[in-house]
Amino acid sequence: MRRPSLVLLSAALGIASLAGCATTYDAALVPDTAPATTTTLPAGTTTELLERLRSQSLALSSIVIDGGDSSEAYDALSDLWAAARPDVAAERPDLIDGFDRALAMCQKAVQYKRGADADKAARNIDVLVSAWSA
Numbered sequence: 001m002r003r004p005s006l007v008l009l010s011a012a013l014g015i016a017s018l019a020g021c022a023t024t025y026d027a028a029l030v031p032d033t034a035p036a037t038t039t040t041l042p043a044g045t046t047t048e049l050l051e052r053l054r055s056q057s058l059a060l061s062s063i064v065i066d067g068g069d070s071s072e073a074y075d076a077l078s079d080l081w082a083a084a085r086p087d088v089a090a091e092r093p094d095l096i097d098g099f100d101r102a103l104a105m106c107q108k109a110v111q112y113k114r115g116a117d118a119d120k121a122a123r124n125i126d127v128l129v130s131a132w133s134a
Contacts, residue, residue: 037073041083046091047133049084053077054122054129061118070110077106088132098128 042049046122056077064070081103089096102124 002099042080043083046084046087049080050088050129050132053080053084054125057102057118057122059124060109060122062116064109064113064118066116066119070113074106074110078103092132095128095131098124102128 019049033110044052056073058069060073060077061074062068081099085096085099088099091097102121105121109121110112
């Protein structure tokens with residue numbers, strides 16, 4: 001059985017050694033501000049944005065299959081949806097989940113290079129934009 005004094009001594013040494021491991025930062029080396037990033041969303045009415053979303057989503061499958069810059073195409077789709085989403089949420093909140101799922105499917109189509117997923121997402125977006133316009 002261990003002696004209580006030996007256990008206390010070990011604990012004290014462990015705590016003292018950990019206290020010496022504290023990390024300090026020189027505040028002069030850390031910049032005061034983060035670099036500015038700007039994102040410009042597409043402009044237009046919600047109907048115009050959604051029509052552009054529809055037409056560009058229909059082209060995504062070809063871009064994925066042909067090995068084009070599908071990431072850039074997805075970013076454009078994402079920006080269009082980000083610009084249109086607040087108005088859709090305000091006027092037709094029932095469509096939000098469908099659009100979000102369709103954009104997630106577009107992202108997976110790009111990520112895994114699956115043209116069929118892009119086609120399915122485009123069909124869903126087509127139906128959703130038609131529902132918006134109705």
